[in-house]
Structures are given as C-alpha cells and as structure tokens.
Amino acid sequence: MATTKRWGRDKLSPDELMDGLEDIRAEWKQGHPARAKATTIDAIAERKRRAHQGGDGNHRFEGERYINTTNKDVRRFQLRKLIDEGGQDTVGGPVPSHPTLSRWHSEEFGLPKEEIDALEKSDWSPEELVSNGWYYWMHRTEPWPVLLGSALVGEGEKRLPEVREQMIQDLEETKQLYEKLGIKDIERAMLNQREHSPIGADADHVVFGEDVTRAFVDTPELQERLRRVFIFRLQRR
Amino acid sequence: MLNHPPYSADDLKDPPLPGPEFIALLHQQRAERYPEPPPLYQLLYDGSLTRDDLQLWAKNHYYYLDHGLQFSTAALYIKNNDEASRTHELRKLIKIEGRDIVNDLVGWTTPAYEELWMRFCEGLGLEREEVTAWRNFTRSYFAVSTLSLCTRWWEWSWLDGIAGLFASDLLARDTMGKAGEALQTQYGIAEEHLEFFRRFADDAEEDLGWEEATLLEWACTTERQLTAARAFRYRLDIDYQYVQPVHAAITTGELPVQVPVSVYEEALPSL
Numbered sequence: 001m002a003t004t005k006r007w008g009r010d011k012l013s014p015d016e017l018m019d020g021l022e023d024i025r026a027e028w029k030q031g032h033p034a035r036a037k038a039t040t041i042d043a044i045a046e047r048k049r050r051a052h053q054g055g056d057g058n059h060r061f062e063g064e065r066y067i068n069t070t071n072k073d074v075r076r077f078q079l080r081k082l083i084d085e086g087g088q089d090t091v092g093g094p095v096p097s098h099p100t101l102s103r104w105h106s107e108e109f110g111l112p113k114e115e116i117d118a119l120e121k122s123d124w125s126p127e128e129l130v131s132n133g134w135y136y137w138m139h140r141t142e143p144w145p146v147l148l149g150s151a152l153v154g155e156g157e158k159r160l161p162e163v164r165e166q167m168i169q170d171l172e173e174t175k176q177l178y179e180k181l182g183i184k185d186i187e188r189a190m191l192n193q194r195e196h197s198p199i200g201a202d203a204d205h206v207v208f209g210e211d212v213t214r215a216f217v218d219t220p221e222l223q224e225r226l227r228r229v230f231i232f233r234l235q236r237r
Numbered sequence: 238m239l240n241h242p243p244y245s246a247d248d249l250k251d252p253p254l255p256g257p258e259f260i261a262l263l264h265q266q267r268a269e270r271y272p273e274p275p276p277l278y279q280l281l282y283d284g285s286l287t288r289d290d291l292q293l294w295a296k297n298h299y300y301y302l303d304h305g306l307q308f309s310t311a312a313l314y315i316k317n318n319d320e321a322s323r324t325h326e327l328r329k330l331i332k333i334e335g336r337d338i339v340n341d342l343v344g345w346t347t348p349a350y351e352e353l354w355m356r357f358c359e360g361l362g363l364e365r366e367e368v369t370a371w372r373n374f375t376r377s378y379f380a381v382s383t384l385s386l387c388t389r390w391w392e393w394s395w396l397d398g399i400a401g402l403f404a405s406d407l408l409a410r411d412t413m414g415k416a417g418e419a420l421q422t423q424y425g426i427a428e429e430h431l432e433f434f435r436r437f438a439d440d441a442e443e444d445l446g447w448e449e450a451t452l453l454e455w456a457c458t459t460e461r462q463l464t465a466a467r468a469f470r471y472r473l474d475i476d477y478q479y480v481q482p483v484h485a486a487i488t489t490g491e492l493p494v495q496v497p498v499s500v501y502e503e504a505l506p507s508l
Contacts, residue, residue, distance in 0.1 A: 091331055
C-alpha cells in the first residue's frame with residue numbers, strides 16, 4: 001500500500017483498502033506456497049475424505065452473512081448467493097448445492113454415499129474444530145460489512161487476473177488429469193470445481209464481495225477489523 | 238428450552254409416538270389450544286371491521302412480514318444441517334424476500350411479502366411512510382422478539398423450529414386465504430391490492446408437506462417430540478399474540494401500549 005495512512009487510525013480510500021489487503025495476501029503467499037495438487041485417485045479420494053469429515057458448513061457462514069446484513073438490497077443479493085451455493089435447484093434452476101457437487105466429485109473418485117454420510121457425522125480433527133470454531137464465532141461477532149468483506153480471502157482472490165487465469169488453466173489441467181485417471185463421468189466430477197472457478201457462479205459473487213467492501217467497509221474501525229479477519233483467514237488455510 | 242428444567246429420565250421413559258400419531262397429536266394440541274382463528278380475523282370474516290380498523294391491522298402487521306418472518310426463517314436455515322429440509326427453508330426465504338431475486342435464474346417476478354403487504358396498505362388508502370412510521374403495539378413487538386430469540390439461538394433446535402413453521406403455516410393456510418376473500422367481497426378492496434393473501438396462503442399450503450415429512454422422519458425420539466411439540470404450541474402463541482393487541486384496540490377503543498419509536502427509525506447509538 002503506497003500510502004502513509006495507518007490501519008485503524010486513518011480512513012483508507014476504497015482503492016487503498018483493496019491494495020492494502022492484497023499486500024497482506026502477497027506477503028502471506030511468499031512464505032506459504034500453495035500445497036501440491038493431488039494427482040492420483042487415492043490421493044484425491046483421501047483429500048475428499050478429509051473435506052467431508054464433520055459435515056459441510058457453507059449454509060452456516062453464508063447464512064450468518066445474510067442474517068446479519070441490515071442493508072436490505074445487500075442482504076437480498078446475499079440471498080441470491082445462498083441460492084447459487086445452497087442449490088439453484090431449490091427454485092427450479094439447473095445447479096444443485098455446492099455440498100451436493102462436492103459429493104458428486106467424491107463419488108466419481110470411488111467414495112460411496114454411505115461412507116460420505118458417515119464421514120459427515122464423524123468428529124472433526126482437533127485442528128479443524130478450533131479453526132472452524134473461530135470461523136463461525138467470527139461470523140457471529142463481526143459487523144456485517146466485515147463478514148461480507150472476509151469473502152475477499154477465498155472467492156475474492158479470483159478478482160486478481162493472475163489467479164483467474166490460473167484457475168481457468170486448472171480446469172483444463174484437471175480435465176486432462178481425470179481423463180488420464182479414467183474417471184467415468186468427468187463433467188459430474190468437475191462441476192464443483194467449475195462452479196468455484198471464474199466462469200461459474202462465483203464470478204458474480206467476487207464482484208459483489210469487492211463492491212460491498214468498497215462501499216461499506218468505510219471507517220478506520222471497520223477497515224482494521226477486516227484487516228485482522230483477513231489475516232486470520234489466511235492463517236486458517 | 239427457555240426456563241424449563243430439562244426432561245428427566247422419568248419424563249423420557251415412554252417410547253416415542255409413531256410418526257403419524259405424533260403429527261395427529263400436534264393437530265390435537267392446536268385444536269385444544271386455539272379452536273378458533275385469532276379473534277381479529279373472525280371480525281374480519283364477519284365484515285365487522287371499519288376502514289380505520291383495517292388500516293390499524295395493516296400498519297401493525299408490516300413488521301411481522303418485513304422482519305419477523307425473514308429473520309426467523311433465516312435463523313432456522315443457518316442452524317439446519319439436514320440438507321433436504323434446509324433447501325426447503327431456502328426456498329421459503331425466497332418467497333419471503335421476493336421471488337424476483339431469482340428472476341435471472343427462473344424468471345420469477347413476484348416481489349417480497351413486505352412489498353405485497355405495502356400494496357395492500359395502499360389499497361386501504363395508506364401512504365408507505367405511514368406504515369413505516371407506525372409505532373407497533375408492544376406485545377406484537379415482543380412476539381417478534383420472542384420468535385427471533387427462539388429461532389436464532391439455543392432455545393429451539395432446528396427441528397423445533399420446523400415444528401414452529403408447521404404451526405405457523407397451518408394457521409396461515411387456514412386464515413389468510415379467507416382473509417383475502419373477505420377483503421374483496423365484504424370490504425371492496427380491489428384485487429390488485431390483494432395478491433399477498435393468495436400468495437401467502439398458497440405458499441403455506443405448499444410448505445406444509447415438507448414440514449410434516451421432516452417431523453415424521455426426525456422427531457423420532459421422545460425428547461425430540463416433547464421439545465418439537467412445545468415449539469409448535471409456542472409458535473401458535475407467538476402468532477396469536479402478534480395480532481391480539483389490534484383486536485384489543487378495535488374492541489375496547491383504547492390503544493394498547495406501543496413501542497417508544499418506530500422500529501424503522503434509525504437505530505440507537507451503541508452504548
């Protein structure tokens with residue numbers, strides 16, 4: 001952030017706020033490179049088992065963002081996002097919920113429905129317990145602009161051109177990998193990844209997250225709170 | 238759980254009722270507790286209300302539709318880890334907040350319940366500002382506060398909340414369609430202002446099926462049945478309490494106590 005302003009004391013302009021958060025992300029990434037991709041059926045299946053353990057919490061954090069938002073227009077856009085992620089098919093649309101898409105992906109890698117059900121009912125690891133516990137606690141205690149701004153860490157990263165390009169490239173690489181691994185229904189296996197890519201429903205959500213952050217994280221106190229949440233979310237990954 | 242002591246081993250010694258018997262018990266408890274619709278609605282059906290009475294009801298009911306239903310349904314959605322019933326709650330939220338939210342997806346155009354209710358208010362000759370400036374009756378405000386408390390935090394489980402939805406939708410189905418007909422035939426309100434009533438009653442009817450199915454599947458222990466039945470009864474209490482002060486105002490000629498300022502005025506500064 002090419003400014004002498006200080007977090008929590010001076011009000012940052014929307015551009016300064018966004019640049020400041022990206023500076024934090026860039027610094028974090030330097031010391032914490034992304035983990036290597038799983039490239040075998042067994043390795044992917046094992047990662048999926050860990051992902052299903054303890055159940056899916058999308059409705060919990062996205063729902064907390066929704067219920068806490070007091071601006072009616074913003075709140076209703078967040079509800080539209082709940083539909084995208086909680087299941088467009090709820091209202092007759094084409095795409096099922098993200099948890100369902102994740103299950104489809106797992107099923108294509110040999111995880112039976114019964115095993116996924118059992119995993120969802122099993123305990124989290126201790127690390128997952130405290131990490132997720134903080135995440136939901138944060139969603140119940142931070143002001144709504146910070147909650148919506150916190151999405152910049154995950155899906156919001158796709159606003160960066162280099163990340164968008166990489167994710168689109170990843171789609172093609174994943175397809176090739178799945179062909180090589182002999183996955184039967186590649187389209188079904190990849191729908192979850194596609195939905196989370198810049199060409200899926202997340203694309204609108206990214207713009208929403210940035211617009212809301214620029215418009216409503218507009219005091220030194222809110223900006224400092226978002227800075228802290230942003231760091232915690234990076235540390236949680 | 239509100240202030241009630243926990244159920245003891247003795248309370249829980251009997252096996253749970255078979256599902257259909259549990260549902261029948263809920264209907265029986267409703268019939269015993271509230272054999273009649275809220276007295277205000279009976280006056281409405283009888284054609285006994287004046288235009289001023291209708292305006293009073295309309296102004297006071299907006300807060301329930303604009304905030305009470307939205308907040309409480311959202312709270313239940315968040316605490317529901319059963320995807321099958323949760324998706325129904327999500328659809329219910331869309332009905333409350335406006336089907337037009339998913340216009341790009343499925344072409345729906347109906348706005349939020351609160352907007353449909355505003356159009357009803359306009360049909361009664363009210364300005365929108367009059368509705369949002371209205372200081373709700375305190376008991377109605379308390380009713381929404383109680384609903385928000387029970388749905389948002391630990392007082393009701395996700396399943397208790399669905400028992401509450403079941404109670405509220407039974408009441409809505411039985412009262413609101415009839416209210417719309419009475420408003421048109423007995424009070425001469427134009428149909429264009431009455432879309433809310435048909436929508437609300439139809440939506441309630443549509444949701445009763447999944448609510449009952451969820452209770453049949455998941456209220457499978459004695460303790461779950463006991464707490465769900467209590468939530469069912471309490472949700473009826475809440476909905477009846479919401480409209481009670483309007484009836485009191487109309488029948489006594491005196492306004493019951495009201496909130497100090499409209500709930501739509503700017504929030505108080507934090508302490």
